[in-house]
Amino acid sequence: MSVAAGTAFWFAQHESRLAWRDWLSMITAGRRERLRKVGIGIVAFVIFMHFVAYWMVGRYANAAIDKQTLVTITGTVLLSWMLMISQAMESITRAFYARSDLDLILASPADSNKLFGVRVVTIALATTMMALPLAAPFINVLIALGGWRWLGAYGLIAAMGAAATAFAVALTVSLFRVLGAKRTRFVAQVVAALIGAAFVIGLQVAAILSYGTISRVAVLQSSTLLALAPGMDSILWWPARAALGEALPLFAVLATSFALLAAAVALVAPRFGEYAVAAAGVSSSGAVHARRNAFGGKTSPRGALRRKEWTLLRRDPWLMSQTLMQMLYLVPPALMLWRGVDQGNGALQLVVPVLVMAAGQLAGGLAWLAISGEDAPDLVATAPIPPRSILRAKIEAVLGAVAIIFAPLLGALALASPWHALDAGCGIAIAASAATAVQFWFRSQAKRSQFRRRQVSSRLATFAEALSSIGWAATAAVASASLWLALAPGVMALAVLGSAYMLSPRVRAMPGDMPRLI
Numbered sequence: 001m002s003v004a005a006g007t008a009f010w011f012a013q014h015e016s017r018l019a020w021r022d023w024l025s026m027i028t029a030g031r032r033e034r035l036r037k038v039g040i041g042i043v044a045f046v047i048f049m050h051f052v053a054y055w056m057v058g059r060y061a062n063a064a065i066d067k068q069t070l071v072t073i074t075g076t077v078l079l080s081w082m083l084m085i086s087q088a089m090e091s092i093t094r095a096f097y098a099r100s101d102l103d104l105i106l107a108s109p110a111d112s113n114k115l116f117g118v119r120v121v122t123i124a125l126a127t128t129m130m131a132l133p134l135a136a137p138f139i140n141v142l143i144a145l146g147g148w149r150w151l152g153a154y155g156l157i158a159a160m161g162a163a164a165t166a167f168a169v170a171l172t173v174s175l176f177r178v179l180g181a182k183r184t185r186f187v188a189q190v191v192a193a194l195i196g197a198a199f200v201i202g203l204q205v206a207a208i209l210s211y212g213t214i215s216r217v218a219v220l221q222s223s224t225l226l227a228l229a230p231g232m233d234s235i236l237w238w239p240a241r242a243a244l245g246e247a248l249p250l251f252a253v254l255a256t257s258f259a260l261l262a263a264a265v266a267l268v269a270p271r272f273g274e275y276a277v278a279a280a281g282v283s284s285s286g287a288v289h290a291r292r293n294a295f296g297g298k299t300s301p302r303g304a305l306r307r308k309e310w311t312l313l314r315r316d317p318w319l320m321s322q323t324l325m326q327m328l329y330l331v332p333p334a335l336m337l338w339r340g341v342d343q344g345n346g347a348l349q350l351v352v353p354v355l356v357m358a359a360g361q362l363a364g365g366l367a368w369l370a371i372s373g374e375d376a377p378d379l380v381a382t383a384p385i386p387p388r389s390i391l392r393a394k395i396e397a398v399l400g401a402v403a404i405i406f407a408p409l410l411g412a413l414a415l416a417s418p419w420h421a422l423d424a425g426c427g428i429a430i431a432a433s434a435a436t437a438v439q440f441w442f443r444s445q446a447k448r449s450q451f452r453r454r455q456v457s458s459r460l461a462t463f464a465e466a467l468s469s470i471g472w473a474a475t476a477a478v479a480s481a482s483l484w485l486a487l488a489p490g491v492m493a494l495a496v497l498g499s500a501y502m503l504s505p506r507v508r509a510m511p512g513d514m515p516r517l518i
Helices: 008-028 032-060 067-097 102-107 112-146 148-211 223-228 235-243 247-292 301-315 317-328 331-340 346-372 377-381 387-416 418-441 448-457 459-479 487-503 505-509
Strands: none
Touching (some): 346 459, 418 487
C-alpha cells in the first residue's frame, strides 16, 4: 500500500528505515555477511540473560506487596529511567548535530514540523527498544514464576521511554536557550553522563558512608530508608504498582507519560528546525576554528603530534560522555579509598583492581581514536617524520591522557598506602599499554564519528581488550597481597595478549613480517 509523501506516516516510515539501517550497521560493522552470526549471538545472549534473571529475581516473583518490595522496585525503576534519559539526551543531541539531511528537509515542500515531531517519537521508540533486551528476560522470569501480573512491567517500560524522551527534549532545548548551540554540544553530553550515573553512584556513596560496602542493595533494603518512605497508599508507589500489574496505576502512568511526550512534540517540533540550524552552524564552524589554531611555537615534530592528539581528544564532543562516565564510576572506589585510611588494607585491595580495570578501558577508547580514528591519515603520512615516530607520539598522547586522569587518585592512594599505590600504578601502566597495543594490532581506518561503534568493527579486539583489562586488574588485586600468587593471573593476561597478537589481521596476513609496536 502506497503512502502519500509528506504525511506523518510517510515520515515515520522514513525515520524507521533509517533507524533500522543505523542499528544494522552498528551491530554488523557494515558487513551484511555477519548478520547470521550476530543473530546467533543475540539468541545466545537472550538465553543467557534468562538464566541470570532467574538467579537474580526468581525468588522475588511471589513476594508479598509490602513497603520493602515497593522500595526495591521503585529504586530499580528510577535507576532504569535515568539511564533511559541519558540515552535519549544523547540521541537528541546527535539529531541536532550529526544528522546531515537538514538542508534537504528545510528546502523540500513538505511540512518540516511533521518530520521533527516524528523524529522525537522515533527517539522515544528507540529508547524503549534499547531497554527491552535487558529488561525482557527479567520480566519473562517474573511472569513465568509469579503470574501474569508482572506483564504490566512491559507497559511501564513503554511509559518510561516516553517520559524519558519528553524530559530529555525539554532539558536539551532548555540548554539551547540558556547556553546557546555552541556550548550545548558539550554540556548536553556531560549532563547525559551525569544523569546516567548519578543515581547508581549516589546509592553506592550512601552505602559506603552508612554501611562500609559498595552494594546498592544495602541502601534499598535498609531500615532507615523504609522508615523514611511514605505510606503504602502514596502515589509515589504507582510506577512500582504499575509494574505489578495494578490497572489504575498502570493506566495513570501510561497516560501521564504519553501526555508528556505529546506536549514535548507539540512545543518543540515547531522550533526544532531553528535549533538544528544553529547546531549545524556550530558543527560546520569547527573546521574553520581548527585551521585558525595552528601548532606554533618551538616544539619537536613528535611534540606537535602529541599536542594535536590531545587537542582532538579535548574537542571530541562524543568522547566526553564516555570518558566522564568512566571517571564518575571512579567516585565510589575513591570514597572507599578515603574510608580505607582508617579501616586497614581491606578497602584498599578493592580500589586497586577497579582503578586498573577503568584505566584499561579508557586507554582502549582513546587508542582507537588516536590510531584508527585518524581523520587525516594521508596528511600525517606525508609529514617529514618517520612512521615509528608518528606511532610513538600517538601512544604517548594516549598514555599521557590516562596518566593525567589517574595521577590524583594514585596520589591519594599513596597517602593511605605507598605499596598499594605502587601496585595500582604498575597495573594502570600495564593495562593501559596492553589496551593500546590491542588497538594497534587490530587497527583499521575509520572516522572519529564512528567511536560509539568501535566495538563491532572487530569483536576479537573488543574481547581481547576486555579480557586483558580484567586479567591485569586481577593481577594487581592479587599482587597487593602476594606477588608470588599474582604470577598466575599475570600469565593468563599475557596469554590473552599473545593470542590477540597472533590472531591480529596483519600477523595472519604476513607471518614473516610481524609488526612492532614501537
